Amino acid sequence: MNKKTIGIIAGIVVAAAAFFYLTKPSDTSAGTPSNHTLGKGSSGVVLIEYGDFQCPACRAYHPVLKEVKAKYDELITFQFRNFPLESIHVNGRAGSRAAEAAGIQGKFWEMHDQLYENQPEWEKSGDPLSLYEGYAADIGLDVTRFTTDYKSKTVNSTINADIKEAQKIDATATPTFVLDGIKLEGTSASLESMSTFIDEAITKKTGSAPVFPETAPAQTIPAQ
Helix, strand or coil, rough: CHHHHHHHHHHHHHHHHHHHHHHHCCCCCHHHHHHCCEECCCCCEEEEECCCCCCCCHHHHHHHHHHHHHCCCCCCCEEEEECCCCCCCCHHHHHHHHHHHHHHCCCCCHHHHHHCCHHHHCCCCHHHHHHHHHHHHHHHHHHHHHHHCCCCCHHHHHHHHHHHHHHHHHCCCEEEEEEEEECCCCCCCHHHHHHHHHHHHHHHHHHHCCCCCCCCCCCCCCCC
C-alpha cells in the first residue's frame, strides 16, 4: 500500500470521525422521568400518553383527550410523557423542552395546550424558541427563567428519561397509550373509542362499570 493510498484512507477515517462527533446527540444522559398528571384517580386506573408535540396525530387527539380528562376526571389519572420522534419531527424535542421548562414553573399543562393548539405556527420554524417565549408570556411565566430552563441539561435529561420509558414498552409511534400497564392497540381519535377502553379497564379494576352523574334536566319556566 503506497503513501498516497494510506493518506486517502486516513483522511476518510478522520472525516468519518468528525461526522460522527458533529451529528451525535450533544447530551444523551437520562435523569428521572417526568410526572405530569391530571385527574383524581379514584378507580386507580392510569392512562399514560407518550406524545410528540410536533406529531399531527397527537394534535388530532388533543381535543379528544381534553374530553376524556373532563369525563373521567374523578375516576382516572392521566399522565403525559415525552416521546419526540426526532428523525421525522425536527422540532419535536424543542416542543418537549418548552413544555418541561414551563413545568418547572408549574404550568406544564398550559404550555402543553399552547403547543398543540399552535402547532402549525412553530412546527417547521427555524427558531421555535422565539415563538415559545411568546406562549410563555401568554400563560404568565417568567420568560427569562423559562428560556434558561429550556436550554438546561436538567430538562434535556428528563426528556431522555421519558424516551427510555417509551422504549421499554416498544413504542414506535405517537401517540402511544398505556392503560393500566397495557399498551393499547386500535384506538381512534374519538371520545367513544377511548371510552370503550377506559370503561373496560375501570370495570376490571373495580369490579363494576363506571357511573357518571346524569345531566340535570332543564327547568321549565312557567308562563307569566
